[in-house]
Amino acid sequence: MATIRDVAKEAGVSVATVSRVINSNGYVNEETKKKVEKAIQLLNYKPNAVARSLFKKQSMTIGLIIPDITNPFFPQLARAVEDVTNEKGYTIILGNSDESSEKEQEYLDIFEQKYVDGIILATNTLTVEQIASLGKPVVAVDRPIDSGVPTVVAEHRRGAQAAVRHLLDTGCQTIAHIRGPEHVVSADERCKGYLDIVKDKPWFSDQLVINGHYAINDAYKAASELIKDRPDVDGIFAGNDLMAIGALKAARELGKKVPEELAIIGFDGIDMCETTFPELSTMVQPIYELGATAANMLIELIENRRVNQQYYEYPVQLKVRNSSRGRPPKDVNHADNI
Incomplete structure (x- = not known):
């Protein structure tokens, strides 16, 4: 050589x-x-790419931090980021934060050592001061961090409202919510959307909001307890599809017929929704578009090009499948259900 x-x-x-x-x-x-x-x-x-990066303090590399690669939402997001960055001559370094601010800071230190040119964050454990101290472009995706940080998200709250309205429209009388981790922005917004619709209902109580931590097993355990304690619950809105799948498992094991006795809907639109039994109704996020938009925005910032829009909020779409008592048409934009 x-x-x-x-x-x-x-x-x-x-x-x-x-x-x-x-x-x-x-x-x-x-x-x-x-x-x-x-x-x-x-x-x-x-x-030598390493030598060049040391000399120029550039590496044509982008850092991407996500909470958990085992959640199917994030590989789909990461694929979009990778496709865009590769097309434009960049590569990515991927890190899983596991919702830990300490682990996220460790990755930021590694990115600094690798001279990454910019960072995409799908987490919200960092402070604005930490981000400012990086001295390089940062874009938040899925979870907003601060109004001063360029951001790409979906309509979490409005989408949650649409999901709950769908359950009401199918005839559900008592609807519970399996929420994601507290202080995770997307989870908080989806919980707010649920409360917007049900908080004034005569049947509502705080007992109907349980935490599934965005995980199948946690949601399975929480839903099992809920179904035992509140047999009157006939609808569940889960804050993501993994938790909805956990609720499906709990219902099946406890002999609750879905959707005849218990309607269930998730949020995200991951591919696994089509493989469950029954197939899972969900609020579909444009996952690929979220990742691609974040990557394009970051590259524009890295290359000092004018960014005309620093905040994107994409609509979500109701996808009715067999886990809820759906009505035709099968695909309805959430705005029609609010």
């Missing part, structure tokens, strides 16, 4: 001159530049 010294010898110039040509740093006359470029092509020389 050719080295920079081989290129310098072939072109009849110094190593420093070759470096200036490669990094577009400093003056090199046109004739000498052509000699170096010809030598690079002849020897099929590939510049």
Whole structure:
């Protein structure tokens, strides 16, 4: 494999001159530049990416931090980020925060050492001060952090309202909510959407809001207790699809017929919804579009191009399947259900 010294010898110039040509740093006359470029092509020389990043404090690399890669929502999001960044010559470094601010800070330290050019955060454990101290572009996706941080999200609250209205429209009389982790913005917003619709209902009580921590097993356990304690519950809105799947499992094991005795709807629109029995109704987020928009925005910021819009909020769509007492048409935009 050719080295920079081989290129310098072939072109009849110094190593420093070759470096200036490669990094577009400093003056090199046109004739000498052509000699170096010809030598690079002849020897099929590939510049050392690590050395270049150390020199230029750039790496053509983007950091992406997500809460948990085992949640199918996030691989779909990450795929969109990867597709966009690869197309534009960047690569990504992926980190799982596990909802831990300490672990997230560790990844930020690693990103700093790797000279990443920008960061996409699908978490909200960091403070504005921490983000400002990074000194590089940051975009938040799925979970807003601060009005000063460019953000791409879905309509969590309005989507939750639509999900609960759908259950009411199918005839549910007592609707419970399995919420995500407290202080996670998306979970809080979806819980608020649920409360917007049910808080004044005569049957509502705080007992109907349980925490499934965005996880199948936690939701399964919580839903099992709920179904035992409140046999009158005939509708469940789960704050994400994984928790809805946990509720389906609990209903099946406790002999509750879905949807005849218990209607269930989730949120996200992950592919697994089509593999459950019965198939799961859900509020579909445009997951790929969220990731692609965040990646495009970050690259524009990295490359110092004008960003005309720094906040995107995408609508979600009601997808009715067999887990709820659906009415035709099967696909209805959430705005029609609020």
